[in-house]
Structures are given as structure tokens and as C-alpha cells.
Amino acid sequence: MKTSIATIAIAGDLSKNLTAIANAGFDGVELFEQDLIAFNGSPQRLGEMVREHGLRIDLLQSVKEFGGLPAPLRARGFDVVERKFDLMQALGTELLLVSSCTPAASLGGVDRLASDLRELAERAARRGLRIGYEAVSWARIVADYRDAWELVRRADHPALGLVLDSIHVLADALSPEHIRIIPADRIFHVQLADAPLLRMELEYRSRNFRSLPGEGGLALADFMSAVAATGYDGPVSLEILNYRFHSGLPRTIAEDGYRSIVQLMDQVRTRQPEMVMQVPEMPAKSRAEGIEFIEFAADAEKVAGLERLLDTLGFVPLAHHINKRVALWRQGAINILINTEPKSFAHSAYTMYGTSVCDMALLVDDAQAAAARARALGANPFNQPHGKDELDIPAIRGVRGTVLHFVDQQSALGRIWETDFDLSLNGGQDISGVGLTRIDHISQVMDHGEMLTWTLFYTSIFEMSKMATINTVDPGGRVYSRALQSDDGGVRIVLNGADTQRSFSGRFDADSAGSSVQQLAFACDDIFATSEALAARGFEILSIPQDYYLDLAARCALDASLLERLRAADILYDEDANGAFYHLYSRPHGEGFFFEIVQRCGGYDGYGAANTPYRLAAQKKLKSKRGTSG
Numbered sequence: 001m002k003t004s005i006a007t008i009a010i011a012g013d014l015s016k017n018l019t020a021i022a023n024a025g026f027d028g029v030e031l032f033e034q035d036l037i038a039f040n041g042s043p044q045r046l047g048e049m050v051r052e053h054g055l056r057i058d059l060l061q062s063v064k065e066f067g068g069l070p071a072p073l074r075a076r077g078f079d080v081v082e083r084k085f086d087l088m089q090a091l092g093t094e095l096l097l098v099s100s101c102t103p104a105a106s107l108g109g110v111d112r113l114a115s116d117l118r119e120l121a122e123r124a125a126r127r128g129l130r131i132g133y134e135a136v137s138w139a140r141i142v143a144d145y146r147d148a149w150e151l152v153r154r155a156d157h158p159a160l161g162l163v164l165d166s167i168h169v170l171a172d173a174l175s176p177e178h179i180r181i182i183p184a185d186r187i188f189h190v191q192l193a194d195a196p197l198l199r200m201e202l203e204y205r206s207r208n209f210r211s212l213p214g215e216g217g218l219a220l221a222d223f224m225s226a227v228a229a230t231g232y233d234g235p236v237s238l239e240i241l242n243y244r245f246h247s248g249l250p251r252t253i254a255e256d257g258y259r260s261i262v263q264l265m266d267q268v269r270t271r272q273p274e275m276v277m278q279v280p281e282m283p284a285k286s287r288a289e290g291i292e293f294i295e296f297a298a299d300a301e302k303v304a305g306l307e308r309l310l311d312t313l314g315f316v317p318l319a320h321h322i323n324k325r326v327a328l329w330r331q332g333a334i335n336i337l338i339n340t341e342p343k344s345f346a347h348s349a350y351t352m353y354g355t356s357v358c359d360m361a362l363l364v365d366d367a368q369a370a371a372a373r374a375r376a377l378g379a380n381p382f383n384q385p386h387g388k389d390e391l392d393i394p395a396i397r398g399v400r401g402t403v404l405h406f407v408d409q410q411s412a413l414g415r416i417w418e419t420d421f422d423l424s425l426n427g428g429q430d431i432s433g434v435g436l437t438r439i440d441h442i443s444q445v446m447d448h449g450e451m452l453t454w455t456l457f458y459t460s461i462f463e464m465s466k467m468a469t470i471n472t473v474d475p476g477g478r479v480y481s482r483a484l485q486s487d488d489g490g491v492r493i494v495l496n497g498a499d500t501q502r503s504f505s506g507r508f509d510a511d512s513a514g515s516s517v518q519q520l521a522f523a524c525d526d527i528f529a530t531s532e533a534l535a536a537r538g539f540e541i542l543s544i545p546q547d548y549y550l551d552l553a554a555r556c557a558l559d560a561s562l563l564e565r566l567r568a569a570d571i572l573y574d575e576d577a578n579g580a581f582y583h584l585y586s587r588p589h590g591e592g593f594f595f596e597i598v599q600r601c602g603g604y605d606g607y608g609a610a611n612t613p614y615r616l617a618a619q620k621k622l623k624s625k626r627g628t629s630g
Contacts, residue, residue, distance in 0.1 A: 314433025323387030441492035578603030
């Protein structure tokens with residue numbers, strides 16, 4: 001498979017961007033004339049620089065407003081393209097994109113347009129060049145790829161073929177199935193971009209909302225399956241026009257882009273196993289079954305505060321690691337590790353972020369396969385020394401250098417606690433605690449611009465669904481939340497993207513220097529009994545504003561006695577057609593880390609989003625009081 005990316009997808013210095021593109025694994029680039037305008041050198045030197053990075057120039061963008069002009073203007077149109085040919089030969093590329101955006105003076109007509117394209121292809125062929133014709137979805141005359149193919153077919157010249165862009169092909173839910181009848185040698189180039197499924201003007205969407213495959217809602221697997229069915233084996237390129245990408249790091253954008261192509265083509269391979277394009281071999285997506293443990297990085301001299309907090313939550317210290325200064329605290333099926341080992345990854349995390357979540361392990365169907373897929377998609381492996389008799393648990397570096405371990409039940413990893421920890425020290429302890437049973441979900445915080453990176457990372461490795469993005473107005477700014485979860489809800493990860501550091505999430509992201517896990521949510525079976533047990537142990541529950549319960553009474557038809565129980569215990573409530581949701585929060589700790597206790601009833605599958613503004617207001621009020629008293 002030949003992978004490519006348009007240089008316009010990444011802002012900044014072209015040389016540095018080419019380095020990022022090459023390091024990510026791409027084979028080629030699409031150049032734009034803007035690259036030449038901004039480049040301090042000749043076209044020849046620019047072409048040399050691309051090749052010095054081990055890349056090809058797959059395509060030059062682009063000729064617009066060509067074809068169907070009356071005689072006085074027609075010759076001028078061809079002269080313009082001849083100058084493009086000069087540029088192409090200087091750069092060292094052979095394919096020019098010609099779009100279907102015809103001039104206002106164009107007379108149109110199938111035969112007239114086909115004739116012009118044939119003459120253009122003949123001129124290109126004389127120079128050893130080719131023409132790729134693309135139907136632009138908002139074009140005045142040729143807006144459908146099927147009409148573009150008819151023009152190419154009628155022109156009937158070997159130097160003329162199609163450029164297929166997913167944004168244009170899938171415009172207005174157009175089916176890509178007719179691509180299957182196009183001969184592979186008549187498709188010269190394929191461009192990929194995703195986009196949200198929003199009703200908007202096609203040109204505006206194409207120029208402002210393109211995203212990487214897997215980050216939108218277009219049927220890209222259908223599109224590429226149809227392309228693969230033709231036997232096409234040319235470049236598959238990302239053409240992303242989106243201002244949000246220009247604020248990202250070139251390395252991140254390039255790595256995300258390569259991952260998005262590979263994971264998409266992995267899907268296509270299962271549909272079209274006979275396809276010619278060679279896709280890197282990798283295991284199927286892993287089934288995430290649960291969160292096996294959460295690990296905190298802490299300092300040995302300051303760990304007492306974290307231990308007291310876990311004690312108030314009902315956790316008990318159950319065991320110590322056989323080789324490292326790592327303690328296992330447990331309640332129900334929840335495993336919390338406290339790592340105070342010097343000269344370790346956890347110590348480095350503590351130095352950077354303070355007491356924080358530095359690692360988590362997912363229980364998957366096959367740990368080795370999950371790690372292998374992640375590596376095939378560009379994730380870096382994580383390794384650290386392991387001592388005598390302890391397991392070598394597969395792990396990768398996630399976004400921002402976070403660590404993610406994988407365990408399963410089918411291998412020796414299923415006995416991680418019996419193997420790596422001495423359970424005899426505190427065996428037989430009651431671990432029922434206050435009734436917490438499992439980890440319901442975790443919340444990770446990032447800059448809004450990074451949300452797509454985190455989403456792509458998780459959904460390309462695991463079988464996880466993306467919930468709709470919810471916008472929350474924090475007193476200090478807007479926060480965008482999206483939940484990712486396995487089909488059975490065994491693993492739930494909420495991503496919170498902050499657009500300003502003034503919001504509660506944004507402050508945590510800034511003040512903790514980038515530690516991403518801000519919240520742990522634990523499930524229970526009886527939240528009223530759990531809240532009483534928590535209060536008895538000295539757990540500090542976040543006080544909820546009383547006007548919340550006035551609003552709740554108007555929003556939900558609750559019995560007065562239930563409403564009073566909720567108010568008295570500072571418990572929030574939500575419901576949908578499938579069930580109900582009860583939840584309470586801890587007061588914030590450190591730079592804004594907090595716990596949540598939840599109870600799901602029936603088939604409720606949300607996260608109490610309607611209550612978020614009240615929670616944020618309560619947290620802001622508490623922080624303001626602390627600031628005043630300090």
C-alpha cells in the first residue's frame with residue numbers, strides 16, 4: 001500500500017513537516033502551489049528536499065476552472081496548464097490534479113469537455129506527464145464522480161484518469177458502489193478524508209470540517225472497499241482541510257494520519273481479502289472486557305495522604321509487590337496500585353505531575369494480540385526492568401506518553417496478582433468496603449484539539465463505540481465530552497477536551513502539567529447505603545447547590561421522599577427511557593482530581609450529563625472558598 005498525505009494538512013515549516021511525515025511511515029506527499037510560494041528556493045530544490053526525506057511527490061494540486069471554454073478563451077486555458085507542466089517537471093512529479101470547477105464562461109457539454117480533457121492529456125503525455133480529473137461535489141457542471149468517469153471514458157486517453165476523493169464521492173450520501181465498475185488503470189489517485197454527518201453546504205464542509213478517517217461519520221470503509229475491488233494499487237492519500245489541525249504538532253498529526261489509514265485499510269481487507277493493496281498484517285481489534293488496575297505514582301514520604309483517601313473510600317491494603325515498592329489496595333473487583341518505587345517510570349511521572357494516575361491495565365481477550373495491533377498502528381512499546389519470578393506484562397505508550405498495560409485470562413497474565421504480589425501478608429481481609437464493586441469509567445482531560453487523537457488511539461485498537469460529543473459550558477469556558485465504551489459497558493472512557501485553561505478541566509490539564517486522568521468513577525449496587533458508609537469513614541462528599549434539587553423536581557417526576565433522600569446525601573440523579581442513574585462526587589484533591597460513585601439502574605447507558613453544570617458550579621465554588629481562605 002502506497003500512503004501519502006497533502007502537505008496542507010500540516011502547518012509550519014515544510015522541512016520539519018516532511019521529517020514528521022517520513023518518520024510516521026508515509027511514502028509520499030501531495031504538494032500545493034502554496035508550498036512553492038512559501039519555499040525559499042527553486043522548484044527543483046523543493047523536489048530534491050522531498051526526495052531527501054525518502055518521499056515521492058505523488059500529485060501537484062491543482063488546476064481549477066478548466067474546460068468547455070469558447071474559442072477566444074480556450075487557448076489561454078491550455079497555456080495556463082502548460083505552465084503547470086513546466087513546474088511539475090522541475091519538481092519531479094508526473095500527476096496533475098484538474099478539478100471539475102469549470103469557469104463561469106464554460107459552455108459545458110459532455111462531448112466538448114471530453115474533447116478538452118483528451119487534448120490536455122495528449123499534451124501531458126508528450127512530456128511524460130498525466131492528468132487526474134476529479135469531480136468536485138459543488139461544481140456547476142460535473143459534481144458526480146460517475147459523470148467524471150463518463151468524461152474520462154469518452155476522452156479515452158491513457159494519460160487521463162480519475163482522482164477519487166471520499167469527501168466528494170460520498171457527498172449527500174451518494175453510493176460509492178459504481179466505483180467497482182471502473183478499471184483500476186483508469187484510477188490515478190485516491191484521496192481520503194472523513195467529516196461529521198452534519199447537514200451543511202458541501203463546499204463549506206469540505207473546506208472546514210475534513211478530518212482523519214475514523215474521526216467523522218462517513219462510510220469510508222464502503223468507499224475504500226469499492227476502490228479495492230477494482231484492483232487499484234496506487235497512492236492512498238489524506239487530504240485534510242481543517243484549521244484545527246494547524247494548531248497541532250506536526251509529529252502528532254502525521255502519526256495520527258498514518259494510523260487512520262492503516263486501521264481503515266485493515267477493515268477493508270476483511271471485506272475485500274483479494275485486494276491488491278498490501279496492508280500491514282495485524283491482529284483484529286481487541287475486545288476490552290474491563291479495567292484490571294489503576295496505578296498511582298506517589299512519593300514514599302508523602303504517600304500517607306493518598307492512603308488515607310483510599311481508606312475513606314473503603315479500600316484495604318491487600319498485598320505488596322514481590323520485587324518493587326508497589327502496594328495493592330482492593331475493594332470488590334477494583335484494584336488500585338500505589339507505586340513509590342525509585343528510579344522507575346512511576347517516579348518520573350510523580351516528578352512531573354505529582355501524585356497522579358500514571359498507568360492503567362485493560363483486561364482484554366488476548367493481551368499479546370492487543371499489544372501487537374497497537375504497535376502495528378504506530379504505538380511505541382513500553383518496557384521496564386522486571387525482577388525475578390514476576391510477569392512480563394505487555395504494554396505500550398499511549399497519547400502524551402501515558403502507559404497502558406494489557407492482561408488477559410487465557411495466559412499466565414490471568415494470575416498477575418498471585419504471581420507478582422505476596423497475598424499472604426494480609427490474606428483473608430474483608431474487601432467489601434463501602435460497597436464499591438468495579439470501575440465504572442475513567443475521565444481523561446486534554447486540550448480540545450487533542451480529542452480526535454485520543455479517540456483514534458482507542459477506537460483503532462479496541463472494539464469501542466463512540467458516543468455523541470456533548471458540549472458543556474463550564475463557568476470558565478467550554479468543555480467537549482465524548483464517551484468511548486465497549487459494547488457491554490465493561491470499559492468506559494470519557495474524554496474531556498477543554499478549549500481554555502480557565503475551565504475546571506482546563507486548569508487540571510495545565511496545573512498537573514499534562515497528567516490526563518482527572519476522575520475515577522466506581523460503581524456500587526446501593527448508593528444510599530454506600531454514601532452512609534462513606535460519611536462514616538470521613539469521606540468528603542461534594543456539596544451540591546440546593547437549586548439543583550428544585551430543578552430536578554421540575555425535570556423528573558420523583559417521589560418527594562426520594563427527592564429528599566437525594567438532597568440530604570448530595571446525590572445527583574438522571575434518567576432516560578431505559579433506566580436511572582444515581583451519582584455523587586468527592587471534593588477535588590490536589591490539582592483537581594476527584595472521585596465519583598455511581599449506580600446504574602436498568603439499561604441506563606449515559607453519564608448524567610444533565611447534572612454536569614451543577615457539579616462544575618459546586619467545584620468552582622469550593623475552589624473559590626479555598627482560594628479566599630488561603
